Each structure stands twice: as C-alpha cells, then as structure tokens.
Amino acid sequence: MEKWKTQVLPPDEENIRLAAELLQQGEVVGIPTETVYGLGANAFDVDAVAKIFAAKGRPGDNPLIVHIASMDMLAPLTVDVPELAYRLAEKFWPGPMTMILPKSDRIPNEVSAGLSTVGIRFPSHPVAKRLIEAAGLPIAAPSGNLSGHPSPTTAGHMLHDMDTRIPMIIDGGACTVGLESTVILVKEDRVRLLRPGGVTVEMMEEICPVEIDDGVLHSVAENEKVASPGMKYRHYAPVAEVTIVEGSLPAFRAFVDSQKGEGVYAVVFNGEESDMPVPALSFGMEDQPEAQAHLLFDLLRQCDELGAKKVFVRSPDRHGIGLAVYNRLLRAAAFHIVKLEG
Ligand code: AMP
Ligand code: MG
Numbered sequence: 001m002e003k004w005k006t007q008v009l010p011p012d013e014e015n016i017r018l019a020a021e022l023l024q025q026g027e028v029v030g031i032p033t034e035t036v037y038g039l040g041a042n043a044f045d046v047d048a049v050a051k052i053f054a055a056k057g058r059p060g061d062n063p064l065i066v067h068i069a070s071m072d073m074l075a076p077l078t079v080d081v082p083e084l085a086y087r088l089a090e091k092f093w094p095g096p097m098t099m100i101l102p103k104s105d106r107i108p109n110e111v112s113a114g115l116s117t118v119g120i121r122f123p124s125h126p127v128a129k130r131l132i133e134a135a136g137l138p139i140a141a142p143s144g145n146l147s148g149h150p151s152p153t154t155a156g157h158m159l160h161d162m163d164t165r166i167p168m169i170i171d172g173g174a175c176t177v178g179l180e181s182t183v184i185l186v187k188e189d190r191v192r193l194l195r196p197g198g199v200t201v202e203m204m205e206e207i208c209p210v211e212i213d214d215g216v217l218h219s220v221a222e223n224e225k226v227a228s229p230g231m232k233y234r235h236y237a238p239v240a241e242v243t244i245v246e247g248s249l250p251a252f253r254a255f256v257d258s259q260k261g262e263g264v265y266a267v268v269f270n271g272e273e274s275d276m277p278v279p280a281l282s283f284g285m286e287d288q289p290e291a292q293a294h295l296l297f298d299l300l301r302q303c304d305e306l307g308a309k310k311v312f313v314r315s316p317d318r319h320g321i322g323l324a325v326y327n328r329l330l331r332a333a334a335f336h337i338v339k340l341e342g
Helices: 013-024 046-056 083-092 126-135 155-162 249-259 289-305 322-332
Strands: 007-009 029-031 038-042 065-067 097-102 117-121 168-170 182-186 191-195 210-212 241-246 264-268 280-282 310-314 337-339
Touching (some): 007 155, 013 029, 013 038, 013 168, 029 126, 029 155, 083 097, 083 182, 155 168, 241 249, 241 322, 280 289
Parallel strands (some): 007 168, 029 168, 065 117, 097 182, 191 210, 241 310, 241 337
Antiparallel strands (some): 182 191
C-alpha cells in the first residue's frame, strides 16, 4: 500500500476541486457525510475500489455503498427499480437511507462483492454533495475506519485510523447523525431492514410495511448466508470488552460495584455518572436516542484512549433511532448481554 502524508483540509472550493481530481485519478478520499465519514473512490474504477478495501483492511465479501448526488445518477447504476424505491427516495433522500437494488452491469463485482444487487445512497451533507458533483462520478464509500473499529464521526477520528493510508480527508465537521445509514432491501410492496439507522422503522412504516431482518438483533454465525454481509462481523468495537447490562439503575450500580477493578468503566445516561462505583462516561439523556446516536462512536473511541479493559453499558431504549444505537452496541459487545433482576 502507498504511503501518503494525509492532509485534513477544510471544505472550500479549492480543496473540493483537489479532492474531486484525486477521485477522478483513481485515488481514495475521506468524505464527510451526515452519517459517518466515508472512504470514497470512483465506483466504476476497480483499481480505485481495491484501494478502499486495502486502506480499511475490509474483507472482500463485504459490499460497498455507492453514493449519488442527484436522482439522475440512479438509473445507470441499477435495473428494474421497484416503484416503491422512488416513493422512499422522494421522502427520505437526500438522507441517511441506503436502498439495496438490482445492479446494472456498470457496477463492478468488486463494489457489490459479487452480489447481483448494489446499495445506493444520496447523502444530504452539503460537502458530500458538492464533492460528488465536482467529481461527476458515483462514489463507492464504506465508513472510513479500519475494519472492525468504530466508524469515524469526526475528521480527527478518521485521521487516527487512515493516517498515511490515503492522501486527503475533507473536514466537514462532526457528523450530525453519527451512525451509519439505514440499509433496506426494497421489494415490490415492502422493505426488509438490514441495518437500522437515522431513517427509522417508524418513519418508513408511514410509506410501506417493514420487515426486520433477523441479523438486526441476533448474531449471525461466521459461515451463515446473510442478506447483508456486513452484519456478520464484530464491529464498531473498542479494544475493551463491552457488555450491555439490562435492568434498573440500582441493579446496574450494584452489578458494576461487584465488577470493579482496574480498567473497568461504566457508560450511563446523563445524570447517572456521579454515584457510580467506577469511572463513568455519559451517553446522552435516557430519552434522547438522537443524542446517544450522535455520541456513541466517539464514546467507544474514548474507551480506547482511557485504556479501558471492561466497559459496562446501560441498555438503551430501542424505539426510533434507538434501535440503531442498540444494534451497534450489540456488535461492539459481540452480543454479550447481562440481564439483571429488577
Ligand atoms: P459501510 O460501508 O461500513 O457503511 O457498510 C455497508 C453496509 O451495507 C454493510 O453492512 C454491507 O453488508 C451492506 N451492503 C452494501 N451493499 C449491499 C448489498 N448489495 N446487499 C446487502 N447489503 C449490502
Ligand atoms: Mg463500516
């Protein structure tokens, strides 16, 4: 892999032009979006796409999402798009929703990991939009972290993982959503949720029925065939062992007390930190899942900076974007849950 002096640059016209030129030349660029930072390359260029997999250390069987900046860019990438997809696009694009659709021949197998479908998203972040327009290309981009690490929600996070691996990161500020996009398989009359995100089940149910794939809340065996290959990997994980703890605040406090020791941390809701028996990090208000989504990956990275060995996390509510928060925590915890009485 080539060694770069990775530059983090503000999103002015000149830098957008430089980034667009790099994309046109087959290089990989760090791109801010409203979900997380992405590692973008020309989706039509197999050599450029190979650089994404190399920079991340991503397994080749995990497909990439292709990013567009107008509805006109959709047709050449797909075939037989169900009418429902247009209705969903009208409601939720630009925004944090990825639709899995039958792919056209123009999408290389390297992007779709050999599948006959491709994930397409139209991001709402103005810098992502300007960059895709300036490059004049659909941009394949996974999250800009090393494979397995928490996704980057700031340019600093991305530099931490990608320093020397890519030439440039455009700094568009902290990501507003803070979790990766909602991924749905679009059928004729319904959708199947493969990964929860900022466009919630409740929001989509206003348009059509939503089936929740088993992989959203359950672990998938290494050799099992899954609808969304990304769901089978341990993910979003700090070095520390993460455990989700279900139960009341007093039960949580007593449990953590029984576990205390060097490197043991608690992740709790705002206002609960002060009387914890171990150092505690706050996770946002209990009834504000948007704030939890925004904070989660930064918090998981902080655990590493603190040298945490074990992290016990209060179990979040699963409504709205809370389902996405819980889904990411489940993977960070490798599905390790403790259920307390009371
Ligand atoms: P990331 O690139 O890190 O945001 O992850 C992309 C997610 O979308 C992974 O979980 C992939 O498995 C999923 N994905 C992308 N393309 C497809 C596809 N064609 N079919 C099913 N899942 C997909
Ligand atoms: Mg990812």
